[in-house]
Amino acid sequence: MEHSPLETLTSCPRCGSSSPTLTQAVRDHSISKEVFQVCTCASCGFTFTNPRPTPNELGRYYESEVYISHSNTSHSLQDKIYQLVRRRAIRQKHALIAAHEPQGRVLDIGCGTGQFLAYLMSRGYLVQGVEPSTLAREQAIADHALNVVPSLEQVQSQENFQVVTMWHVLEHVPDVRATFKRLFALLGKRGLLVIAVPDRESWDAQHYGSDWAAYDVPRHLSHFRRADVHAFLAEHGFELIATRGMWMDAFYIALLSERYRGTTGLLALIKAVVVGGWSNVLALLGKRPTSSSLYLARKLEL
Numbered sequence: 001m002e003h004s005p006l007e008t009l010t011s012c013p014r015c016g017s018s019s020p021t022l023t024q025a026v027r028d029h030s031i032s033k034e035v036f037q038v039c040t041c042a043s044c045g046f047t048f049t050n051p052r053p054t055p056n057e058l059g060r061y062y063e064s065e066v067y068i069s070h071s072n073t074s075h076s077l078q079d080k081i082y083q084l085v086r087r088r089a090i091r092q093k094h095a096l097i098a099a100h101e102p103q104g105r106v107l108d109i110g111c112g113t114g115q116f117l118a119y120l121m122s123r124g125y126l127v128q129g130v131e132p133s134t135l136a137r138e139q140a141i142a143d144h145a146l147n148v149v150p151s152l153e154q155v156q157s158q159e160n161f162q163v164v165t166m167w168h169v170l171e172h173v174p175d176v177r178a179t180f181k182r183l184f185a186l187l188g189k190r191g192l193l194v195i196a197v198p199d200r201e202s203w204d205a206q207h208y209g210s211d212w213a214a215y216d217v218p219r220h221l222s223h224f225r226r227a228d229v230h231a232f233l234a235e236h237g238f239e240l241i242a243t244r245g246m247w248m249d250a251f252y253i254a255l256l257s258e259r260y261r262g263t264t265g266l267l268a269l270i271k272a273v274v275v276g277g278w279s280n281v282l283a284l285l286g287k288r289p290t291s292s293s294l295y296l297a298r299k300l301e302l
Helices: 058-062 077-100 115-122 134-144 176-186 203-211 226-235 249-260 265-284
Strands: 021-027 035-041 047-049 105-109 126-130 161-167 187-198 238-246 292-299
Touching: 021 203, 077 115, 077 161, 077 187, 105 115, 115 126, 115 134, 161 176, 176 187, 176 226, 187 226, 203 249, 203 265, 226 238, 226 292, 249 265, 249 292
Parallel strands: 105 126, 105 161, 161 187
Antiparallel strands: 021 035, 035 047, 187 292, 238 292
16 A cells, blocks of 8 residues: 655644654554654654645545444454453443433544444434444444434534543544534533543553554544643633543553564463553553543533
């Protein structure tokens, strides 16, 4: 797969600085096998993929059956583990939302094949999804009769959602600031915003370095720390309620990372349990964040 046309950002997406950046080369292990540069701003420390495919070209880096959130396959051991973890996660996500908003309208951005929204709908919520992938969007509509549109811009501003969720989606968006402005406009009074993203300051990220699966270039355009998400929330009119660890992510990310390093079979699974477990232990001791972090925030009244 040849490099598609790339665009280069001349300033940091978080602070706007044009200061020189530190870079490392990261390979797209899962689909294209191309190498991309991951840059860290010398001023604020924010990390982002740069240069990157243009928005019109990004779609081709999702076109593969191995991109499971779009295809919903369950052929390999890796796929089966993902499906098992996802079913458990859906119930946990519902419990999390219900504790803050037991009813109302929910928008899930990056809804994939729609399992989470279908579960919420079965619990009495009114739901809508956003999913750029045609394959995943059509499957969500066909399997669950969901209302799913291709882009955030196509969601009507007057909807006033009580809850907006982005489960491992913010790292994919080309313009983080524009997305936060849109989220603020779509949420109703004191609406709940739920964001989950990988955390590059986790121990497993350090352990695997450029082979850390959650870099997932070029699909992941931003590589967050907790300080980055906290700053974006405050800047765009949100009050942070809680920042939580996502304990199961470390094991799945470690399993993918081991595969990228060439480890296979039972040995890959054993190493993933050890690495993911140690990463979680350090997070539990307060020395590092978990492999992914979850953020709950409320829209502030102006």
